[in-house]
Amino acid sequence: MELVGQILKKNRNIKELSILDISNELNISKEILDNIENDHFQNNIDYVFILGHLRSYCSFLGLNQDELIDQFKKQHQPNKNIKINIRKPKVINNLLYSNKIFSFSLIIMIFTTFYFLFVEVDKTSKEYALIPDLPENYIAIIEKASVEGLVKSNNTKKVNEENFAELESNIRSSSAIASLPKNNTVKSSTITLKILDDTWLQLRNRNNEIVFSQLMNKDDEYSYPLDNKFSITSGNAGHILVIINQTVRGKIGKKGQVVDSLVLSKDFSN
Incomplete structure (x- = not known):
């Protein structure tokens, strides 16, 4: 397949134009035009910058810009399919290590079951045994104190909600005043x-x-x-x-x- 640089050089010669003539007409350095025709590019020149010069050169010679740009990209940016071999992880079957873990887990499970079935139940029974039953005349007193405490708690909660609602209303009013638009905003060009x-x-x-x-x-x-x-x-x-x-x-x-x-x-x- 004919390179883009060769196509440009051939059409330039057909039109009997020199590199210097095109350089003066397009304000592009002679060195860049030579590099485009010879398909030689320096690493310090931006690839997009080269495409801009190439498009101007094609337009000056009256060639199909889009077709030559696509051909140029295929020549200088080929698809590279690189196969990467990834090593499979090694599976180490350590039967002895697995048996140790299983045995240790079984011992912990047996010990935990024994603790909750015997020690914890016995401890709970002793705690209940140390607490005597309350006399019947104390039950009414405790119920009365519980009701009074509940009523007081509800009243306090209601007062707090009213104070919070008033505070929230004041904050919204302040926010509304602070968010008023300014008429003297300067628009940027x-x-x-x-x-x-x-x-x-x-x-x-x-x-x-x-x-x-x-x-x-x-x-x-x-x-x-x-x-x-x-x-x-x-x-x-x-x-x-x-x-x-x-x-x-x-x-x-x-x-x-x-x-x-x-x-x-x-x-x-x-």
Whole structure:
């Protein structure tokens, strides 16, 4: 199967174009174009970044972008089916150890049964024997004290419930006052990046961490607050239109231009 780099080189020669001509037209370094044609890539170059350049190169030569991109991915990201042999665990049958556990468990079971059947029953009988029966005239006194205690407990519970209900009502009133909306909230500006044609887009935060990286298709959009101050990197700046608070401010660059770490402000205009 013919490699993608060979297809690009053959079509470039048919159009009688040099690497330098395409480099000047697309604002892509001659070294990267040579590497694409020769299928030689350095480890320090982002794979997504290479796909963005490849898509621009295919578009410039009038080739089928999607077909060549898929072929390029198959050539440089082949499926690898790796068989991993996992050793089966060794089963050790230790009959002697099992017999010891069984014997020890049986001894504990016999001892526990003997304790509850004889010792615990005898102990309970002795405790009951030490407690004399109450006289009949004390029974009424005990019942009266129990009823009075129950009534007092219910009254206390009722008072506590009323106090809790009053406290809960006060808390809800305070929460309602505290949660009143403020009218002087300041709304942050919103940046929308509208994609005019297929291009690669990457966004980084203030800590230089990637928050978004993707090959965008035509008519795709990505929005974020202006206060985030994301830095923009793209393989084709002319395909990205900037909209701030629903107002069109222009493109971030020219067609084929590569931008790196561009931070948009609220006054951006192009």
